[in-house]
Amino acid sequence: xxxxxxxxxxxxxxxxxxxxLHGLDCSIPRSALxxxxxxxxxxxxxxxxxxxxxxxxxxGRVTVLGRAAGxxxxxxxIGYATExxxxxxxxxxxxxxxxxxxxxxxxxxxxELVLEQVGLTRESERLVAQLSGGQLSRTSLAVALxxxxxxxxxxxxxxxxDPVLREELWRLFHQxxxxxxxxxxxxxxxxxxxxxxxxxxxxxxxxILAGDTPEGVRRSTGSQDLxxxxxxxxxxxxxxxxxxx
Amino acid sequence: MSxxxxxxxxxxxxxxxxxxxxxxxxxxxxxxxxxxxxxxVFDSKPLFERLAPTLLAIFPFIVMFLVTSVATLRERRxxxxxxxxxxxxxxxxxxxxxxxxxxxxxxxQVGVAASLCLFWLGLDxxxxxxxxxxxxxxxxxxxxxxxxxxxxxxxxxxxxxxFMPLFAGTQVLLxxxxxxxxxxxxxxxxxxxxxxxxxxxxALKLITTxxxxxxxxxxxxxxxxxxxxxxxxxxxxxxxxxxx
Numbered sequence: 001x002x003x004x005x006x007x008x009x010x011x012x013x014x015x016x017x018x019x020x021l022h023g024l025d026c027s028i029p030r031s032a033l034x035x036x037x038x039x040x041x042x043x044x045x046x047x048x049x050x051x052x053x054x055x056x057x058x059x060g061r062v063t064v065l066g067r068a069a070g071x072x073x074x075x076x077x078i079g080y081a082t083e084x085x086x087x088x089x090x091x092x093x094x095x096x097x098x099x100x101x102x103x104x105x106x107x108x109x110x111x112e113l114v115l116e117q118v119g120l121t122r123e124s125e126r127l128v129a130q131l132s133g134g135q136l137s138r139t140s141l142a143v144a145l146x147x148x149x150x151x152x153x154x155x156x157x158x159x160x161x162d163p164v165l166r167e168e169l170w171r172l173f174h175q176x177x178x179x180x181x182x183x184x185x186x187x188x189x190x191x192x193x194x195x196x197x198x199x200x201x202x203x204x205x206x207x208i209l210a211g212d213t214p215e216g217v218r219r220s221t222g223s224q225d226l227x228x229x230x231x232x233x234x235x236x237x238x239x240x241x242x243x244x245x
Numbered sequence: 246m247s248x249x250x251x252x253x254x255x256x257x258x259x260x261x262x263x264x265x266x267x268x269x270x271x272x273x274x275x276x277x278x279x280x281x282x283x284x285x286v287f288d289s290k291p292l293f294e295r296l297a298p299t300l301l302a303i304f305p306f307i308v309m310f311l312v313t314s315v316a317t318l319r320e321r322r323x324x325x326x327x328x329x330x331x332x333x334x335x336x337x338x339x340x341x342x343x344x345x346x347x348x349x350x351x352x353x354q355v356g357v358a359a360s361l362c363l364f365w366l367g368l369d370x371x372x373x374x375x376x377x378x379x380x381x382x383x384x385x386x387x388x389x390x391x392x393x394x395x396x397x398x399x400x401x402x403x404x405x406x407x408f409m410p411l412f413a414g415t416q417v418l419l420x421x422x423x424x425x426x427x428x429x430x431x432x433x434x435x436x437x438x439x440x441x442x443x444x445x446x447x448a449l450k451l452i453t454t455x456x457x458x459x460x461x462x463x464x465x466x467x468x469x470x471x472x473x474x475x476x477x478x479x480x481x482x483x484x485x486x487x488x489x
Binding site: 014015016052053054055056057070072075076078080082084085086087088089090091095099100102103104105127143 | 249250253254256257260261264265323324325327328329330331332333334486487488489
């Protein structure tokens with residue numbers, strides 16, 4: 001059994017005539033929480049989409065849980081939440097969860113469990129269209145958690161949340177990786193959030209700047225924090241404009 | 246393909262519509278209202294008797310085309326389609342789920358409009374009422390299947406709505422509503438032979454004017470059913486697990 005949950009080799013993706021990922025390599029360890037950080041527009045979502053298997057790929061190989069990304073056997077083993085919440089606005093929170101749970105053949109109490117995990121039990125009967133932005137993205141996250149997937153791919157799940165909720169969700173992510181042994185890949189454009197993850201992938205302009213533990217990244221760049229490390233790494237690649245190395 | 250997944254999808258789609266009372270009311274009552282208008286605009290029972298079968302084909306066709314193209318476009322745009330494509334559900338399960346849910350809606354819609362024609366507006370149906378009802382529902386399913394397919398080519402709901410005059414409007418003009426098809430310019434008559442709505446209209450005309458289950462009638466029904474299946478299959482081909 002491979003120790004990597006996801007392996008990406010030479011991945012090139014072209015969207016709308018422009019190359020957004022330029023022959024990218026990276027690997028994601030199993031049973032750990034990996035943060036994928038980088039500015040918006042750097043290709044984080046595209047990389048995650050390629051891992052889920054919904055992205056048309058120009059070149060390269062993406063292996064997920066030992067199989068080619070997007071293969072039939074993987075459907076239902078991966079939980080995926082996009083940045084914009086993919087749920088039905090004209091159904092209640094609970095009806096959304098029931099529908100997706102039925103497709104995934106999740107256990108009956110699964111919907112109640114994930115409602116509790118994302119803190120939406122009290123809103124469960126409300127129509128999704130009436131929820132706030134934060135509640136909406138938590139509903140989408142709840143769907144991704146439904147069948148206790150081995151691999152969770154979450155694109156900016158904490159965007160627009162108040163700091164208390166954000167903290168709670170990160171605690172949940174750590175818990176899922178720690179106690180339940182799930183592999184999590186969580187993207188964010190906030191460096192601070194990444195600092196507490198076990199693994200870190202730093203991305204810029206369709207390339208991986210660094211893939212290491214947060215401590216390792218700081219050490220190898222001789223930086224105080226990840227923000228500084230990012231600046232230094234970006235400077236090294238020569239792609240930076242006006243950023244002193 | 247799985248019956249279970251089709252039915253839970255049907256149930257989900259019904260759930261989405263159930264809360265939307267206004268759409269439900271519009272879908273069920275508007276064709277009936279238009280029938281009443283047609284009856285009294287001409288204010289002539291014989292003329293209405295001649296037009297009613299055609300209208301029974303046209304109104305459900307148009308309404309279902311619109312409702313479905315907007316609903317599936319939303320599924321594509323909201324990201325829920327992409328989410329479903331990462332899950333163990335076949336494209337056909339999803340499409341059949343739509344077909345059954347909107348097919349049921351069509352049953353109600355046609356039921357209201359047809360009953361009104363029969364019991365109030367004085368339409369005389371020579372053939373079997375059940376078969377007439379069946380043809381009208383099949384025709385609504387055709388509109389639905391075309392709407393599903395066409396929604397793949399619309400990026401916005403504005404575009405989806407504009408496809409209606411293009412795909413449904415042309416068929417309405419050429420289906421024999423205004424003049425019998427064989428009285429149209431030769432080219433148009435030929436074109437109308439290739440449009441599925443023409444066959445639905447012909448079938449409804451036949452069933453209202455004759456009690457006989459003619460070969461022509463069975464052929465017409467066959468063409469409408471085949472076109473519906475074809476449009477559903479084409480719709481399935483436009484759903485992609487991977488997108489750019």
